[in-house]
Amino acid sequence: MNSFLLDGAEIPFEPGQTVIQAALAAGHYIPHLCYHPEFVPHGSCKLCTVRADGRPTAACTLPAQAGLKVESETEELNDLRRTLVQMLFAEGNHFCPSCEKSGNCVLQALGYDLGVMTAGFRHFFLDRPVDASHPDILLDFNRCVLCKLCVRASEEVDGKGVFSLAGRGIQRRLIVSAESGRLADTDIAVTDKAVEVCPVGVILRKRVGFRVPIGRRRFDARPISAQALEDAPRKPEHKHE
Amino acid sequence: MSEGRIRIATASLAGCFGCHMSFLDIDERLFDLLAKVEFDRTPLTDIKHCGPCDIGLIEGGVCNAENVEVLRAFRRNCKILVALGACAVTGGLPAQRNHLDIGACLQEVYLTEPGLINGQIPNDPELPLPLDMVHPIHEVVKVDYFIPGCPPSADAIWKVLTDLIAGRTPRLGHGLIQYD
Numbered sequence: 001m002n003s004f005l006l007d008g009a010e011i012p013f014e015p016g017q018t019v020i021q022a023a024l025a026a027g028h029y030i031p032h033l034c035y036h037p038e039f040v041p042h043g044s045c046k047l048c049t050v051r052a053d054g055r056p057t058a059a060c061t062l063p064a065q066a067g068l069k070v071e072s073e074t075e076e077l078n079d080l081r082r083t084l085v086q087m088l089f090a091e092g093n094h095f096c097p098s099c100e101k102s103g104n105c106v107l108q109a110l111g112y113d114l115g116v117m118t119a120g121f122r123h124f125f126l127d128r129p130v131d132a133s134h135p136d137i138l139l140d141f142n143r144c145v146l147c148k149l150c151v152r153a154s155e156e157v158d159g160k161g162v163f164s165l166a167g168r169g170i171q172r173r174l175i176v177s178a179e180s181g182r183l184a185d186t187d188i189a190v191t192d193k194a195v196e197v198c199p200v201g202v203i204l205r206k207r208v209g210f211r212v213p214i215g216r217r218r219f220d221a222r223p224i225s226a227q228a229l230e231d232a233p234r235k236p237e238h239k240h241e
Numbered sequence: 242m243s244e245g246r247i248r249i250a251t252a253s254l255a256g257c258f259g260c261h262m263s264f265l266d267i268d269e270r271l272f273d274l275l276a277k278v279e280f281d282r283t284p285l286t287d288i289k290h291c292g293p294c295d296i297g298l299i300e301g302g303v304c305n306a307e308n309v310e311v312l313r314a315f316r317r318n319c320k321i322l323v324a325l326g327a328c329a330v331t332g333g334l335p336a337q338r339n340h341l342d343i344g345a346c347l348q349e350v351y352l353t354e355p356g357l358i359n360g361q362i363p364n365d366p367e368l369p370l371p372l373d374m375v376h377p378i379h380e381v382v383k384v385d386y387f388i389p390g391c392p393p394s395a396d397a398i399w400k401v402l403t404d405l406i407a408g409r410t411p412r413l414g415h416g417l418i419q420y421d
């Protein structure tokens with residue numbers, strides 16, 4: 001079998017696998033946020049940036065190649081990842097104590113695991129009203145990390161196209177594909193993959209918040225670096241179960 | 242660290258005292274701590290002004306002119322300054338007013354809120370002037386270490402204090418770093 005080197009460890013891979021897929025399947029964690037094993041990689045968050053033969057590259061879009069030398073667990077790269085997490089916190093409104101996703105949130109768990117202790121940047125404190133129009137689903141735009149997972153899930157799995165990302169650069173934002181812009185005027189259902197897949201506290205089921213006590217939430221027991229390995233390897237052909 | 246007992250000062254700025262309560266949650270470890278440290282200005286002593294200290298713990302962000310003064314005095318006097326808790330680290334709950342206009346906030350709370358009779362916006366000269374935004378403390382002074390959490394657990398506070406007292410760089414691992 002073909003293999004590449006990740007931080008000195010030999011990682012076998014099958015043709016067509018990306019570096020992150022092969023690494024996770026082999027029990028080696030590379031931090032990631034917009035990558036989800038069930039979806040085609042989007043490559044936008046750059047949390048998974050590694051040095052491949054010296055060049056900084058997103059591991060979630062990089063095809064595995066025999067003999068590649070990949071570095072991931074370095075102080076330099078983890079510093080970069082900490083900065084990315086801090087930027088995501090700064091450009092949203094993330095007040096974890098009042099967020100229903102707290103303890104189950106990928107952004108927060110990345111912050112914990114990477115040891116992000118400070119705000120880092122001056123926060124934007126934008127005024128972004130929530131959309132509570134839907135009877136079963138709350139939409140809190142304040143916490144969107146623009147990973148596009150809901151867009152991909154709604155299109156590819158639910159066949160609905162409820163969400164899209166609009167604007168560019170710092171203006172980029174999540175929008176609801178309805179003339180009114182309100183979630184109530186879409187055909188989204190609480191059972192949709194788009195609802196389940198949001199890694200942070202944007203798309204939330206109503207009336208279930210804070211049901212799991214502190215200590216028993218997803219990332220209370222183990223850090224995301226261990227949890228991600230638990231969740232892998234789900235092969236792409238087994239997606240959408 | 243200086244000869245003899247280590248001096249610690251603490252203050253709550255725009256906070257709820259929750260971090261201080263969590264600090265007291267170290268429970269009987271307080272006795273171990275008191276064997277090694279003495280307290281300068283804190284809500285636990287009645288000392289009003291911070292003198293020269295080894296460690297200063299600041300709870301809460303900066304929401305008014307007095308907070309700025311107290312914080313600067315701590316920075317001048319403390320060799321090591323620690324941001325204790327979410328509000329000191331990021332602004333926290335009080336900073337949730339930052340997207341609102343402070344004038345409009347005061348109007349609503351003191352003048353137009355339903356049920357208010359003869360409301361007026363407090364303007365006693367003794368009251369510190371509010372700032373237009375609530376700031377994390379590192380935007381005002383240099384901060385050496387940060388303990389996130391709302392509040393940080395007693396174990397997290399204990400870990401940082403014992404690390405500092407032992408002359409180590411404080412490190413919080415899984416379960417001790419928390420943002421909620």
Ligand code: SF4
Nearest residue numbers: 094096099102105201
């Ligand atoms: S989405 Fe995550 S990081 Fe943001 S407030 Fe909620 S728990 Fe915190």
Ligand code: SF4
Nearest residue numbers: 144145147148150198
């Ligand atoms: S709403 Fe959630 S899933 Fe959709 S782009 Fe934002 S963070 Fe990603």
Ligand code: FES
Nearest residue numbers: 035043045046060
């Ligand atoms: S996980 Fe690779 S770019 Fe987001």
